[in-house]
Structures are given as C-alpha cells and as structure tokens.
Amino acid sequence: TPKKSIKEGKAEICLTTEKVFYNPVQEFNRDLSIAVLSVFTDDYKTEKLAKAELKKKSKNIGQEEFISEDCNNSEIEITILEALSATGLRSIRYAKEVPNITKIVANDFSIQAVETIKANVVHNQVEKLIETNHDDACMLMYKHKHPTKRFSAIDLDPYGCPSIFLDAAVQSVSDGGLLLVTATDMAVLAGNSPETCYCKYGAVSLKTKCCHEMALRILLQCIEQHANRYSRYIVPLLSISADFYIRVFVKIYSGAIHCKKTTSKLSMVYHCVGCDHITLQPLGGFKPNPSEKNPDQMKAYLPAAPTVGEYCVHCNQRHHLGGPIWSAPIHDEAFVSRVLMHVQGHPELFGTAKRIEGVLSMVREELHSVPLYYTLDKMFGRVHLETMPMMVMRSAIMNAGYKVSYSHASKMSIKTTAPAQLIWDIVRTW
Ligand code: SAM
Structure with missing residues (x-):
C-alpha cells in the first residue's frame, strides 16, 4: 500500500x-x-x-x-x-x-x-x-x-x-x-x-x-x-x-x-571592501574583423584594455577579485x-x-544590458544613514536621465545605467 x-x-x-x-x-x-x-x-x-x-x-x-x-x-x-x-x-x-x-x-x-x-x-x-x-x-x-x-x-x-x-x-x-x-x-x-x-x-x-x-x-x-x-x-x-x-x-x-566571442561575454569582478562597489573587467574581445564596416561593431571586436586597479576609485579601499x-x-x-x-x-x-x-x-x-545591481539597504548601511525610500531613489536616477529597474533576485535591488558617481551623489544628498 x-x-x-x-x-x-x-x-x-x-x-x-x-x-x-x-x-x-x-x-x-x-x-x-x-x-x-x-x-x-x-x-x-x-x-x-x-x-x-x-x-x-x-x-x-x-x-x-x-x-x-x-x-x-x-x-x-x-x-x-x-x-x-x-x-x-x-x-x-x-x-x-x-x-x-x-x-x-x-x-x-x-x-x-x-x-x-x-x-x-x-x-x-x-x-x-x-x-x-x-x-x-x-x-x-x-x-x-x-x-x-x-x-x-x-x-x-x-x-x-x-x-x-x-x-x-x-x-x-x-x-x-x-x-x-x-x-x-x-x-x-x-x-x-x-x-x-x-x-x-x-x-x-x-x-x-x-x-x-x-x-x-x-x-x-x-x-x-x-x-x-x-x-x-x-x-x-x-x-x-x-x-x-x-x-x-x-x-x-x-x-x-x-x-571565439566567449571572452567578450565574460568578466572578472572587482568588489570594493569599503563601499561595496562592483566594477566589471571584461576578459577581452575577439579579433577585429577587417571586413567590418560598422564602427560600433568594430569597437566590439577589440580586446578590452585593463582598467580596474587595486584600489576603488570611489573610496580608495582595496578590491577583492572574483569571477569570471x-x-x-x-x-x-x-x-x-x-x-x-x-x-x-x-x-x-x-x-x-x-x-x-x-x-x-x-x-x-530587468535592464538586460546591466549585469548585477546595488541593494538600497546595504548601500545606506555602508554610510550609516537611514535608507531612502526606493521610489525616491528610482525617481532621482530617472530625473538624471538614466534607466533603472529591479532585479527579480532581490526586493531592494537597483539595476541602473547611471554611473556609480551619480548614485553616491544621490546618497549624499539624503
Ligand atoms: N528532479 C527531481 C524532482 O523534480 O522531483 C528531483 C531530483 S533529486 C534532487 C536528485 C536525484 O538524483 C536523486 O534521486 C538521486 O538518486 C539522483 N542521482 C544523484 N546522482 C546521480 C547520478 N550520478 N546518476 C543518476 N542519478 C543520480
């Protein structure tokens, strides 16, 4: 039975x-x-x-x-x-x-x-x-x-x-x-x-x-x-x-x-131990195609130059390296x-x-072109401030002319095309 x-x-x-x-x-x-x-x-x-x-x-x-x-x-x-x-x-x-x-x-x-x-x-x-x-x-x-x-x-x-x-x-x-x-x-x-x-x-x-x-x-x-x-x-x-x-x-x-395009789809992850900021370093591009007429496409073929240093540009603390x-x-x-x-x-x-x-x-x-996200509570926690309402943060980003979305992976997430500098400026004004 x-x-x-x-x-x-x-x-x-x-x-x-x-x-x-x-x-x-x-x-x-x-x-x-x-x-x-x-x-x-x-x-x-x-x-x-x-x-x-x-x-x-x-x-x-x-x-x-x-x-x-x-x-x-x-x-x-x-x-x-x-x-x-x-x-x-x-x-x-x-x-x-x-x-x-x-x-x-x-x-x-x-x-x-x-x-x-x-x-x-x-x-x-x-x-x-x-x-x-x-x-x-x-x-x-x-x-x-x-x-x-x-x-x-x-x-x-x-x-x-x-x-x-x-x-x-x-x-x-x-x-x-x-x-x-x-x-x-x-x-x-x-x-x-x-x-x-x-x-x-x-x-x-x-x-x-x-x-x-x-x-x-x-x-x-x-x-x-x-x-x-x-x-x-x-x-x-x-x-x-x-x-x-x-x-x-x-x-x-x-x-x-x-x-051959795989390296251009992968990135190393630089995570700042101070402000929690994340910077991506693409592993590279693929060989330039000499017959490519479109300059944007041409750019995409070029290997990425190393840009991320040992220290975070926002708070000068060290990076942890993760990925790819x-x-x-x-x-x-x-x-x-x-x-x-x-x-x-x-x-x-x-x-x-x-x-x-x-x-x-x-x-x-979700903003499909933006990998990873900020989380509102953690960001404000880092600077020991009371968390700004999500709507206020989202409006500020949009008013500055950038796109913003949630990620399905976290309720407090902020995916955005805005540069990190702008996000920290918004935090500072709170
Ligand atoms: N897919 C199932 C469901 O939706 O209910 C649950 C699968 S359960 C998490 C994992 C199963 O994998 C177990 O029944 C285990 O016996 C089997 N398993 C583990 N290693 C295996 C292997 N190397 N070859 C075949 N079966 C394996």
Whole structure:
C-alpha cells in the first residue's frame, strides 16, 4: 500500500519509501520548467520543420528521402532526458502537460527511485511516452552524444552542484536544444566558500549584495566553459533565483566561430571592501574583423584594455577579485514574454501561476544590458544613514536621465545605467 499520494499538476504519484527524494517546495521549479518547455517545444518544432524544408529544397530531394532523413513519420522528434528523476514526478508532468513531446527518458541511479518511477509511470498511464532508465546520469548522456542520438532537452536537477554532469550534458543536447539546470549549493555560489566555488564552477564567488545574480552568472559561465570545449556555446533564455536555489534555461548551439566571442561575454569582478562597489573587467574581445564596416561593431571586436586597479576609485579601499562571470544578458526578453503569456493564458495548469507571473513580469522589466545591481539597504548601511525610500531613489536616477529597474533576485535591488558617481551623489544628498 502506498505510504503517500501526491498530486501536482496533472500527475499523481505514490511514494512508498522515504529513500526517494521528493520536495513539495520545488513545485514552482517544475511549473516554470513546464511553461518554458511548452514554449520551447513549439519553437523547436517550427525551427526543425523550417530547417528540414530548407534542406529539402536545397538538395532538391524527394519527399520519401526527406522524411527518412529529418523526420520520423513526417513528425519532428522531441526527446527529453530527465537525468536525475527521483520519483519521476517531473517527467510525468512533462509527459502530461508539455505539448509536442515524442519521448521522455526518466533516469536515476538509485534502484528504489527507478522502481518508484516505474510504478508512477504505470499509475499515470504514460508508458507510451516515458522510458525509465537505471544508470549513472553521465554514462547515459555520453551514450547520447552522437548528433543523431542527442536529446532535444536535458533537465539536470541534482542535489547541490550540477557541474559534474555538465561535460556530458553539453555534448548530448541537440543543436538548438535546451539545457535546464538547477543548482542548490547557494552558500558556495554566494561567496561563503569562494575556493570551493572555484573548484566546482571555475569561478571565485564573492560575498556581495548582488550574490544571487552573481550565482546565476557563475553557473552560466561554467556551462559556457564546458560547451566551448566541444565548439558549442550557450544562449540563455531565462535565469531565475528562487528560494534556496537557482535555475537556468539555456539553448546550446554548435559553432567554433561563435565560441571565439566567449571572452567578450565574460568578466572578472572587482568588489570594493569599503563601499561595496562592483566594477566589471571584461576578459577581452575577439579579433577585429577587417571586413567590418560598422564602427560600433568594430569597437566590439577589440580586446578590452585593463582598467580596474587595486584600489576603488570611489573610496580608495582595496578590491577583492572574483569571477569570471557571464556578463552578457541572462534572459531572452522575447522568449520570457511568451512564457509569461503562456502562463497567463492557462493559469489553471499551474499551481504556482501567480508566483510565475510575478517573477517573469519582473524579469521582463530587468535592464538586460546591466549585469548585477546595488541593494538600497546595504548601500545606506555602508554610510550609516537611514535608507531612502526606493521610489525616491528610482525617481532621482530617472530625473538624471538614466534607466533603472529591479532585479527579480532581490526586493531592494537597483539595476541602473547611471554611473556609480551619480548614485553616491544621490546618497549624499539624503
Ligand atoms: N528532479 C527531481 C524532482 O523534480 O522531483 C528531483 C531530483 S533529486 C534532487 C536528485 C536525484 O538524483 C536523486 O534521486 C538521486 O538518486 C539522483 N542521482 C544523484 N546522482 C546521480 C547520478 N550520478 N546518476 C543518476 N542519478 C543520480
């Protein structure tokens, strides 16, 4: 007899042992993933069909050959791997709630988990869509790294740090496919253990006011580094900090030329121990393209000159050095709008619809070209003043002609295009 029966979305799962992991708090994570995958699978199908059509035209081949080469029974295959599945709840929800999927592999290396997944798959009558697999996640992904065997999407939802799975994952997602990654080791990512962060993610974390966004950017650079080894690169669609974890949704593409642009998407982080100010130092640009006519583009190609010194220009205190972090945009605004519209159009499908709407509305408003943020309370705390109301600060920045937004990662956050000097001037006038 089942010990516990759990309903979430359209799935109902039974838990017969406590040895298999289930966390109700992650409903938001699962709901959001379903919304993202619903929009992604739609795009993916359209893109693949268009690509196949183009190929067909360019090769001028017959319909029969076209179908056997690119499609299965004239349909595009959309396959998903949940590499660390536990109860199978997430996979079952994907099977029942995400359109267009042709196959899901629900994998776990724990035999109790696999038994639980199998029973839950039968209980939910999704045997046709879900294949259960008992293997080490990396071993399974390595078996799928050949371009004809790759998955359209891979979901990594481990305990703690996901980095040990990234080498296999970045090779086993198809071109234009989606990688969904959770990290729950927030203490490491948020600067409590910068050395451990370097060992796990290849970047030094910092204890700063904007540590949650910095955590997202450390994870993104880590995925990019892994992808670059195989001439692949990432395009972030959505990056979320929530509760005790972070979750990123990135597309993976192949292209050695694009990988050369990676250094211009990464920066070292100089954090002042005195005034908490952060300055980014881009790792560089990529080689000037002599045929480039557009002067702005030309500028973007030039390697960045070192500009940040040992001491902070605002208070003359020392810098701590962190990073590298991903300093390019962490969301795709158009994609986020479509996910938001999807959730607003079907709120009955998501137990956490209101929260998703709130978070995605904030994400959409974020200044995408401005990495990291100030936090109002910490800034005023530094100068031992009572905190200015957020509206006053935001109005002052806007009146000076600069843009300002919140970050979804912190209630007290201020993202702005204004120079630091202006922000400190506003603080001084308070
Ligand atoms: N995705 C699940 C959900 O939404 O409910 C939760 C997954 S749980 C946090 C992590 C799972 O990964 C555990 O069931 C554990 O047995 C499994 N796991 C850990 N390391 C693994 C590995 N190397 N290969 C396969 N499974 C692994």
